[in-house]
Amino acid sequence: MHPKAIILVGGPSRGTRFRPLSLNVPKPLFPVAGKPIISHHIAALSKIEDLKEILLIGFFEDSVFSQFLQDAAREYPNLHIRYLREYQSLGTAGGLYHFRDEILRGNPEQVFVLHADVACDFPLIQMKKAHEGHRGLCTILGTKVPREVANNFGCLVAKPDTNEVLHYVEKPESFISDLISCGVYLFDCAIFDEIRKSLENKKGNVETDIYGREVFQDGNKLRLEQDLLRPLAQARKLFVYETKSFWRQIKTAGSAVPVNGLYLEQLLSTNPEKLAKNTPGGPEIVGAVYIHPTAQIDPKAKLGPNVSIGPNVFVGKGVRIRDSIILDNVDIKQNACILHAIVGWNSKVGCWSRVEGTLPAAHNSTAVTKNGLKVQSVTILGKEVTVKDEIVIRNCIVLPHKDLKQSCENEIVM
C-alpha cells in the first residue's frame, strides 16, 4: 500500500523565535535556497515511489497555505497535498491522532512524519529500506552532534549493531548520548493503536515529575517525543537510522542563513544548473548562489558563497553579498556590503552601507540576548527597513518599517 507523509507545520504561536521574519510570513513558508522551507521536505518526499499524498497539519489559518498549495500542485502533479487545520494546538502527536481517519484513508501501511522546522537532506528512501529491515513500529532519523550541545535535543541511546533505541530523553540535563533525533520519523500505521493507548493512559491520570510532584496532564495534548517515543523505546519498538549528512534546526530567524547555505551546497552537488554561474560580463559568483530570474544584478557585483536573492531584487554596481538571504523587492544601492544578514522584503540598503552579522556557531542556543546584551548573531532587517547611505548595521535585529539613519551595533531596533 502507498505510504503517506505528514509535515507538522505548527502555528503562529510556534514561530515567535523566528521573529521578526515571522511577523510577515509563516515560518514554514520562509524561503531558503530560493523556495519555502517546507518545499524542501516536499521535494524529498516526491522521490519516494508510490507516495501520493502529503498532509500538512498545523493551526495556521487555512488561507496561509492556499497559494503555496496551488504552486505545489503545479510543480508536483502526481502528489496530492492538503492542509489540515487543527481546531486548537493539540501537541505534536495530538494532531496526528485527531486526523487519524484522514491519514488512514486508503489503508497506508506507513506514514512519514516530518517536522517543518528542520533542514536536512532527508534520506527518506534509505530510512524506508532500514525500516523494512527491522520489526519496530518506528524508525527515527538520528544524527550525531557535538557532545556539549547534545542536551538541547532529544537524545537517543541505541545499540550500535541493531540500531535499536534503548533509551530516549527529551533535552536531558546531563549528558546521555551525542546521537539525537532529527525530527523525521517513519511509522507503521499500527502506531495509531499505540497513540490511543497513550491517550487512554493519560486521561484523568496523574503523573509524577522527576521531583516526585504530581502533574496533571491536559488529556488532549499529546507530545510526539515525550508521550510517544519514550514508551516506544521502552517497548523496544523504536529504531534509529543515522544520517551522516547535514542537519540543522530552524528556530531563530538567524538560523535561516546557515540552513540556506546547507541547501545551496546540496543544490551545487545535485542540481548545479539551478544556481548562478560565472559568465563573461556577469557578476562575480563565489560558491553556491541562488538568484531568482526576475532579480537584476549589476555585472560589477560579487555574490557568494551562501547567498539567495529573491524575486525583483535590485543589486547595484560594486555590491558585495556573502552568507545572506535577500528577500523579495529589496533594493541594494551601489558599493554596499552585506555579510551574514537577512534583508527583509522591500527593504533598501544605501550606497557604501554595511549590513553585517556574525555567523552563529553550529547548533548553538536560541537566546537572542544574554545578561541583557544582544548575542552576536546574524543581522536581520525586517520588512521595509531603510538603511541610509554609508552607515554600518552590525549584529542587529531590526523590526519592520524602520528607517535607520545612523550606525548601530548589537541592538534590537524596535
Place this chain on the structure above:
Amino acid sequence: MKALILVGGFGTRLRPLTLTMPKPLVEFANKPMILHQIEALAEAGVTDIVLAVNYRPEVMVSILQKYEDQYNVKITFSVETEPLGTAGPLALARDILGKDDSPFFVLNSDVICDFPFQKLKAFHQAHGNEGTIVVTKVEEPSKYGVIVNKPESSMIDRFVEKPVEFVGNKINAGIYIFNPAILDRIELKPTSIEQETFPLMAADNQLHSFTLEGFWMDVGQPKDFLTGTCLYLSNVNKVNPGALANPNSGYVHGGNVLVDPTAKIGKDCRIGPNVVIGPGVVIGDGVRLQRCVLLEGSSVKDFAWIKNSIVGWHSTIGRWARLEGTSVLGDYVTVKDEVYINGGSILPHKSISSNITEPQIIM
C-alpha cells in the same frame, strides 16, 4: 635669523606611524611635518635652524640635507645626552642662537598653523622686550594653561594652569620669538620654559603675547592629526584653492581634497571632504573616502569605505573593507577584503583578515 625647533623624542603619541619614520618626517598634507615649519621659517628670512632632539637623528640628517639647498638654510642637530625639558635645549644651542644680536624663533615640532613668522617678528621688534609668546584662542581653556595679559596691553601679566574659573581663553601655541638675552636666564640643565622661565620674564615685564589669527593645532596624536588636517585643508582652500583637487573633477565630494599628482583614482569614487591622498597611491573603483589620510604608496581596492583614519605607507585596503573610528595603520599593513576595522591601531607589516570592531592595538 635663527630658529630652534623642539623635536624631542620618539613621538610615541603618534605610533604606529612613528615606528617607521621619525615624527618630523611623517607627512602632514603630503609634506614632512617639519618641512611646513622650515618653509615658513625660510620665508621669514631664517638661515640657521637648530633641531633639538633627544635621540640619534641619523635618518633625518640625510633626508634634511636636500632641504638645506632647496630653502637655502643651514640645519644643525642639537642632540641632548639627557632630557633637558623645554628650556634646556636653548642653552645647549647657545652657540648658534647667541651668535648675533638678532632675535630667534622657537617652536614645537608638533604644531601646525598658518605660521605668521614675518608678522611675529615685526610685532616683537615693535615692543622691544625680551620675548613674545604666540597665543591662540580655544573654546575650552580649562584644559590648558591660560595666558592673562595686563589690561589694555599685549604684555603678559600671569599664567594660570587649568583654570577652574574663566580668566581668558588664550593659550600658549608653542611658538615663540626671543632676544638672545633670554639665554642668560637659562642654565644647561633640565628646565621647563613654561613653568620656570616665563613667569620670571613676565615678572620683569619682558614677555608679550601675539594672538594667532588663523587655525592652530597640535598634531602629535592621531585624532588631532586628522583634525589638524581638516583645519589645514580649509586654510589651503582659503589661501590657495588651486592646490586642492578640482571640485568639478567628478569624484570630489564636499571639497577640500588634496591629491598628489602621481596618485591614481578609479571610476565612480566619492572622495571628500578632508582627504589627503599621497604620492603613488592607487584608488580603485567605487571607493568612498572622507576625513582620512592615505600615505605614500598605499592602495585602496574597489568599493572600500574609509573615514576618520590614517592609512600608512604601502598599506593595502581590500575590496569592501570599512575603516573608521580613528584607525591608524602602520606601513605595509594589509586589510583583507570585506574586513571592518573600528579604531584599530595596527603595527607595521600586519595582515588583518578578521574584523576589529572595538578600538584596540594589533601588535
